[in-house]
Amino acid sequence: MNAEIISIGTELLMGELVDTNSSFLASELAKIGVEVRWVTKVGDDPKLLREVIERAWKRSDITLTSGGLGPTSDDLTRESIAAAFGEEMAVQDDLLEHLKGLFVNRGFPMPETNIKQATLIPSAQTVPNDHGTAPGWWAEKDGHVIVAMPGPPREILPMWTSTIGPKIKARNPDVAIVTRNLKTFGISEGGLDEMLSPLFQSKNPYLGIYSKQDGIHLRAIATAPTDAEAWELIRPMETEIRRVIGEDVVWGTDDDTPESLAASLLQAKGFTLGIMESFTGGLLASNLADVEGSRHFLKGSAVVYRDDLLEGHGVDPKLIEEYGPINAHVAEDMARAARKLFDADVGLAITGLVADPTDASGPVGTSHIGFAIGDSVSSTSGHYPTSRLRLRSRASTHALLGLVRFLNGLPPQSLSMRR
Amino acid sequence: MNAEIISIGTELLMGELVDTNSSFLASELAKIGVEVRWVTKVGDDPKLLREVIERAWKRSDITLTSGGLGPTSDDLTRESIAAAFGEEMAVQDDLLEHLKGLFVNRGFPMPETNIKQATLIPSAQTVPNDHGTAPGWWAEKDGHVIVAMPGPPREILPMWTSTIGPKIKARNPDVAIVTRNLKTFGISEGGLDEMLSPLFQSKNPYLGIYSKQDGIHLRAIATAPTDAEAWELIRPMETEIRRVIGEDVVWGTDDDTPESLAASLLQAKGFTLGIMESFTGGLLASNLADVEGSRHFLKGSAVVYRDDLLEGHGVDPKLIEEYGPINAHVAEDMARAARKLFDADVGLAITGLVADPTDASGPVGTSHIGFAIGDSVSSTSGHYPTSRLRLRSRASTHALLGLVRFLNGLPPQSLSMRR
Numbered sequence: 001m002n003a004e005i006i007s008i009g010t011e012l013l014m015g016e017l018v019d020t021n022s023s024f025l026a027s028e029l030a031k032i033g034v035e036v037r038w039v040t041k042v043g044d045d046p047k048l049l050r051e052v053i054e055r056a057w058k059r060s061d062i063t064l065t066s067g068g069l070g071p072t073s074d075d076l077t078r079e080s081i082a083a084a085f086g087e088e089m090a091v092q093d094d095l096l097e098h099l100k101g102l103f104v105n106r107g108f109p110m111p112e113t114n115i116k117q118a119t120l121i122p123s124a125q126t127v128p129n130d131h132g133t134a135p136g137w138w139a140e141k142d143g144h145v146i147v148a149m150p151g152p153p154r155e156i157l158p159m160w161t162s163t164i165g166p167k168i169k170a171r172n173p174d175v176a177i178v179t180r181n182l183k184t185f186g187i188s189e190g191g192l193d194e195m196l197s198p199l200f201q202s203k204n205p206y207l208g209i210y211s212k213q214d215g216i217h218l219r220a221i222a223t224a225p226t227d228a229e230a231w232e233l234i235r236p237m238e239t240e241i242r243r244v245i246g247e248d249v250v251w252g253t254d255d256d257t258p259e260s261l262a263a264s265l266l267q268a269k270g271f272t273l274g275i276m277e278s279f280t281g282g283l284l285a286s287n288l289a290d291v292e293g294s295r296h297f298l299k300g301s302a303v304v305y306r307d308d309l310l311e312g313h314g315v316d317p318k319l320i321e322e323y324g325p326i327n328a329h330v331a332e333d334m335a336r337a338a339r340k341l342f343d344a345d346v347g348l349a350i351t352g353l354v355a356d357p358t359d360a361s362g363p364v365g366t367s368h369i370g371f372a373i374g375d376s377v378s379s380t381s382g383h384y385p386t387s388r389l390r391l392r393s394r395a396s397t398h399a400l401l402g403l404v405r406f407l408n409g410l411p412p413q414s415l416s417m418r419r
Numbered sequence: 420m421n422a423e424i425i426s427i428g429t430e431l432l433m434g435e436l437v438d439t440n441s442s443f444l445a446s447e448l449a450k451i452g453v454e455v456r457w458v459t460k461v462g463d464d465p466k467l468l469r470e471v472i473e474r475a476w477k478r479s480d481i482t483l484t485s486g487g488l489g490p491t492s493d494d495l496t497r498e499s500i501a502a503a504f505g506e507e508m509a510v511q512d513d514l515l516e517h518l519k520g521l522f523v524n525r526g527f528p529m530p531e532t533n534i535k536q537a538t539l540i541p542s543a544q545t546v547p548n549d550h551g552t553a554p555g556w557w558a559e560k561d562g563h564v565i566v567a568m569p570g571p572p573r574e575i576l577p578m579w580t581s582t583i584g585p586k587i588k589a590r591n592p593d594v595a596i597v598t599r600n601l602k603t604f605g606i607s608e609g610g611l612d613e614m615l616s617p618l619f620q621s622k623n624p625y626l627g628i629y630s631k632q633d634g635i636h637l638r639a640i641a642t643a644p645t646d647a648e649a650w651e652l653i654r655p656m657e658t659e660i661r662r663v664i665g666e667d668v669v670w671g672t673d674d675d676t677p678e679s680l681a682a683s684l685l686q687a688k689g690f691t692l693g694i695m696e697s698f699t700g701g702l703l704a705s706n707l708a709d710v711e712g713s714r715h716f717l718k719g720s721a722v723v724y725r726d727d728l729l730e731g732h733g734v735d736p737k738l739i740e741e742y743g744p745i746n747a748h749v750a751e752d753m754a755r756a757a758r759k760l761f762d763a764d765v766g767l768a769i770t771g772l773v774a775d776p777t778d779a780s781g782p783v784g785t786s787h788i789g790f791a792i793g794d795s796v797s798s799t800s801g802h803y804p805t806s807r808l809r810l811r812s813r814a815s816t817h818a819l820l821g822l823v824r825f826l827n828g829l830p831p832q833s834l835s836m837r838r
Contacts, residue, residue: 011627012442012445012458013445013454013455013456013458014445014446014449014455014640015441015442015443015444015445015446015447015448015449015455016446016627016629016638017442017629018437018439018442019438019441019442020437022434022438022460023431023434023436023437023438024434025434026431026432026433026434027433027434027435028434029434030433030434035432036432036433036434036462037432037461037462037464037467038432038459038460038461038467038471039431039432039459039460039461040457040458040459040460041441041457041458041459042456042457042458043455043456045456048456048457052457208430208433208435210435210436219435221433275722277701280705280708281704281705281707281708281709281713281717282696282701282702282703282704282705282708282720282722283701283702283705283708284701285700285701285722285724286699286700286701286702286705286722286811288700289699289700289701289702289722289724289811290700290811294700294724295724295725298700298724299724299725299728300721300722300723300724300725300728301701301720301721301722301724302719302720302721302722303694303701303704303705303708303719303720303721303722304719305704305708305713305714305717305718305719305720306714306718306719306761309718309719309761309762312760312762341731342725342728343728343731392705392708392709
């Protein structure tokens with residue numbers, strides 16, 4: 001079964017909006033074994049829109065559109081499907097009642113223009129929209145389906161999950177797709193590509209490699225008649241990857257994030273955490289604060305952006321004098337001081353230089369990360385030659401993955417990322 | 420002049436990669452007055468790719484492709500253009516020498532497969548690529564142009580800026596496009612839409628409204644034969660917008676960000692800043708740290724995530740006892756304490772509750788922001804009913820815009836954003 005995605009709206013063609021709906025739909029379709037062959041963005045031009053929709057309907061088993069279901073004269077998706085099918089739109093009494101009810105709840109009468117959101121053509125049925133006024137359309141003619149969905153992600157996502165996804169899956173029951181994502185840190189994309197080159201030749205499972213904020217991801221996708229058979233294909237590949245690149249390099253799988261791993265481990269051990277950070281400027285604390293339940297383990301972070309203020313936060317001035325502020329000894333002492341300052345079980349600290357051309361006190365992109373628990377301290381260093389904004393993010397990932405290793409009693413990895 | 424964009428690569432159809440190139444190219448083309456009429460994503464299938472390229476070449480003045488210029492057998496853009504034009508690819512000696520030189524610099528011999536990156540067809544010339552091995556193609560036949568560019572953003576962006584953009588602009592010299600972006604905070608998207616509804620009818624300048632992390636943006640785009648004439652169209656609209664919604668609501672224009680405004684003002688006044696934050700968990704400091712030169716004014720932030728640690732950071736425990744930790748008096752005292760802790764001229768503080776279902780000590784999404792300079796303190800409050808991750812970002816924006824107003828001697832805005 002193949003599919004085609006059409007994103008509708010002139011704002012997409014102006015580059016004012018990045019079209020995330022089509023990526024979302026494409027990855028969802030891949031999961032249920034539907035091959036996406038075309039993705040098109042088209043503006044609110046009636047002639048072009050009708051042409052694109054008609055071509056899609058004829059050449060694709062399933063066409064998914066997003067956008068153009070609003071009440072204005074620029075919203076032309078329904079009209080274009082009706083024209084392609086050669087059918088007339090008619091107002092449906094029950095839809096109209098429902099729509100008027102939505103406006104009553106909002107406390108004002110329905111504008112006349114919204115009436116077209118209550119129409120159907122004979123070949124279409126509506127798809128409920130719990131998050132907006134525009135219902136979707138499921139239109140089917142000559143064995144080919146067009147599904148029209150609204151544009152806002154907060155409307156299209158639940159509509160896909162509750163109705164459209166299961167309905168399409170039911171038409172394609174004999175294909176199971178399983179995805180396994182291995183997340184790595186410490187070897188560059190080029191290095192992994194070389195080490196795993198035989199595996200990249202495989203078609204099923206298919207192996208992809210992606211450079212992300214938190215390292216390089218290796219994603220295997222297998223297709224089979226059942227989930228169990230798809231997993232049978234994936235497992236040997238995962239074993240082989242782990243053997244070749246080393247267990248140490250794989251820090252997580254699937255939905256794991258550096259924050260979620262560090263948070264789970266701290267909570268499992270019943271530890272609280274105090275942070276002292278200069279390099280990451282608050283990002284390390286902010287990333288952890290975004291994890292649900294973070295209040296239970298995160299006590300705080302001292303973002304100390306001036307070396308002369310480290311002493312006031314409990315760092316030994318003699319160490320700074322002897323080694324300078326960007327140094328493993330200082331990072332370890334900062335971790336110890338963070339524990340004390342926030343009365344926490346574990347201390348985590350990071351010091352280093354970001355790409356600030358006005359600062360000449362050391363190599364840019366180098367950080368030292370310190371860990372402290374009880375009387376035990378440890379540290380690691382990293383060098384991340386990338387842009388200013390990504391530097392902090394790389395360093396935060398490095399610190400959190402280092403913390404996980406430290407708490408598990410493993411030696412931290414020192415990193416010099418090539419990209 | 421119209422254009423079409425084709426993004427090439429099976430990974431795009433799997434939803435594994437969000438296609439940012441097409442949005443970038445679309446917004447760049449809009450700036451030079453070229454209308455984008457279609458955007459298509461297509462996989463590495465030779466038949467489909469050729470069909471898509473041939474249709475684009477015939478129907479569009481300019482077709483821009485990204486991706487498919489690599490050395491592997493899946494990289495088929497050159498082959499598809501050659502097939503559409505009915506021409507043969509031939510290796511160019513000078514290109515081959517250059518390519519071999521790139522590999523010499525990298526320290527290993529050129530793999531045989533890369534040879535196709537040194538080919539041309541008679542109707543094409545190369546476009547230099549300073550950031551990769553694949554040169555672009557500028558192919559022109561029957562008055563229609565196809566420009567083939569590499570997929571990686573770090574290659575396509577400089578190639579656009581240095582060569583392709585100016586070359587296309589030169590073919591379309593009599594159109595000037597001017598964009599003016601007014602950034603607002605404090606009125607919901609629906610409210611602005613209603614207040615400005617007559618202006619939204621205008622075609623030139625065209626007015627768009629966009630909900631962003633830092634508030635609602637109003638963007639006017641005017642087209643005219645010259646820049647000066649386009650500005651003549653924009654100015655009265657800007658004046659009218661400011662009159663209708665109020666100068667207070669417009670906090671910035673074009674490339675302004677809350678961080679950049681706060682940073683410029685602090686630097687202009689020669690002030691240093693200390694922060695104390697709970698609600699934003701380090702995000703406020705992190706956002707400011709991302710501004711170049713932040714080391715000159717940002718002294719640090721105390722991210723205090725537990726109320727019982729506020730006292731240790733210099734906040735008066737009697738205030739917390741009397742009012743609770745989430746309160747305007749506490750926010751003001753935190754700002755005063757932040758000034759002192761970091762020995763800074765200005766103190767900024769934020770306290771509040773994020774959407775943590777495990778915490779029941781007050782209304783979720785409410786924050787209090789404190790400002791301190793010398794003996795003067797001030798505060799404001801905000802309520803942002805949105806998702807956990809966006810809450811912090813809204814609050815950081817509110818705090819930074821509040822700081823700008825405070826430093827300018829204006830009363831802070833209390834906010835209750837509807838969305």
